[in-house]
Amino acid sequence: MARGPPAELGQAALGPMSKVSASISVSVDGYVAGPNQSVESPLGEGGEGLHEWMTALRAWRERHGLEGGGVNASTDVVAQSMANVGAEIMGRGKFGGGPGPWDDDAWQGWWGEDPPFHMPVFVLTHHEREPLTLSDTTFTFVTDGIQAALEQAREAAPGKDVLIGGGADVINQYLAAGLVDELELHVAPVLLGGGARLFEGVGPEVRVEQVRVVEAPGVTHLNYRVAG
Amino acid sequence: MARGPPAELGQAALGPMSKVSASISVSVDGYVAGPNQSVESPLGEGGEGLHEWMTALRAWRERHGLEGGGVNASTDVVAQSMANVGAEIMGRGKFGGGPGPWDDDAWQGWWGEDPPFHMPVFVLTHHEREPLTLSDTTFTFVTDGIQAALEQAREAAPGKDVLIGGGADVINQYLAAGLVDELELHVAPVLLGGGARLFEGVGPEVRVEQVRVVEAPGVTHLNYRVAG
Numbered sequence: 001m002a003r004g005p006p007a008e009l010g011q012a013a014l015g016p017m018s019k020v021s022a023s024i025s026v027s028v029d030g031y032v033a034g035p036n037q038s039v040e041s042p043l044g045e046g047g048e049g050l051h052e053w054m055t056a057l058r059a060w061r062e063r064h065g066l067e068g069g070g071v072n073a074s075t076d077v078v079a080q081s082m083a084n085v086g087a088e089i090m091g092r093g094k095f096g097g098g099p100g101p102w103d104d105d106a107w108q109g110w111w112g113e114d115p116p117f118h119m120p121v122f123v124l125t126h127h128e129r130e131p132l133t134l135s136d137t138t139f140t141f142v143t144d145g146i147q148a149a150l151e152q153a154r155e156a157a158p159g160k161d162v163l164i165g166g167g168a169d170v171i172n173q174y175l176a177a178g179l180v181d182e183l184e185l186h187v188a189p190v191l192l193g194g195g196a197r198l199f200e201g202v203g204p205e206v207r208v209e210q211v212r213v214v215e216a217p218g219v220t221h222l223n224y225r226v227a228g
Numbered sequence: 229m230a231r232g233p234p235a236e237l238g239q240a241a242l243g244p245m246s247k248v249s250a251s252i253s254v255s256v257d258g259y260v261a262g263p264n265q266s267v268e269s270p271l272g273e274g275g276e277g278l279h280e281w282m283t284a285l286r287a288w289r290e291r292h293g294l295e296g297g298g299v300n301a302s303t304d305v306v307a308q309s310m311a312n313v314g315a316e317i318m319g320r321g322k323f324g325g326g327p328g329p330w331d332d333d334a335w336q337g338w339w340g341e342d343p344p345f346h347m348p349v350f351v352l353t354h355h356e357r358e359p360l361t362l363s364d365t366t367f368t369f370v371t372d373g374i375q376a377a378l379e380q381a382r383e384a385a386p387g388k389d390v391l392i393g394g395g396a397d398v399i400n401q402y403l404a405a406g407l408v409d410e411l412e413l414h415v416a417p418v419l420l421g422g423g424a425r426l427f428e429g430v431g432p433e434v435r436v437e438q439v440r441v442v443e444a445p446g447v448t449h450l451n452y453r454v455a456g
Contacts, residue, residue: 028436029427030258046432189438193431199257203421204274208256210417213448215441
């Protein structure tokens, strides 16, 4: 029977398949932002408590042009999880908030003139807009859904991993669609009592396998392999 | 100014205050039982996946009169968390299910003739009933609320810790009332997509502090100090 080469040969010729990772800070009660998110309060009430472990890291502060900070077990976790990432996908909330700011295409998001991404970023939105380049980060606005955004991210970063960087709704959509290979949860010791819930609409057909756990100051890093 | 002795002296005279601990297995998406719990399926759909780490332990199996099982990092976690426990409080679901079985006071719960508790157990319920003794476990049925159950448990176990053993609704009530000192979550690598949600109705005024993390086969043990 004449056939083409086995699939695994074709895959090997293309190099290792790039991975899709979702990574996000989450409260003990499962929220990635607190209640009443707004342009004035993008993380919602109490939401800054989710990120204290990260903003205390020297590596994070350097990336954001800030002095100080420390080195601890989280430093390696973050470095490893970013090591092979070549593109990020995010929701419009992470880029720059809700309807208000988006009415004006001059709005450049939360991240200032030198955004900390330093790679192609694909922003899921319903608002069509030309790409925006700030320093070495280009934001491309994708209006035709998560699958299209993933294809564009993969093309922009051949052989590299794609990071799904949040918010909750974006990660939930990718999880529910079976498109995530790896889930990294940074569990912060805070209860928010409401807000943006991770895993909303994600069903039991998504299977996770515990890969590694790291205890660090003010956070626990849980890494799971995901199968749709 | 004449005063009584400082409060801390009075406390020292009484010995160390006993601790109230809540301990429960929870899915990565925050459920302690799956959807559609019933008398036939007390853990709900997929809920048995929450407890596989535990039922694989030799210590657990011995306590339940079963052979086999292994020893791993979870063995110490369970032993330490139970070391000073003198009484347990649980909901009627953990004792023995919903309205059906309870219509008959001959119903002796899920746990057989030699329940694995071996200590006084206080069951929160709206159904008045005489205490039930099975082997060395006495179940006392408490109809006047969580504060009354805690007082009875403390009286039954002077100087010992009180364990809030679930389900979710019971733990949530104690957390919301600020009555829990320590929270132990056994995070199992499973998504349930629905069911009994831990932290439902528990607000941000409950503060948690990360105490220790243990990675074990098929589970992560997270221990938090709780302040109401």
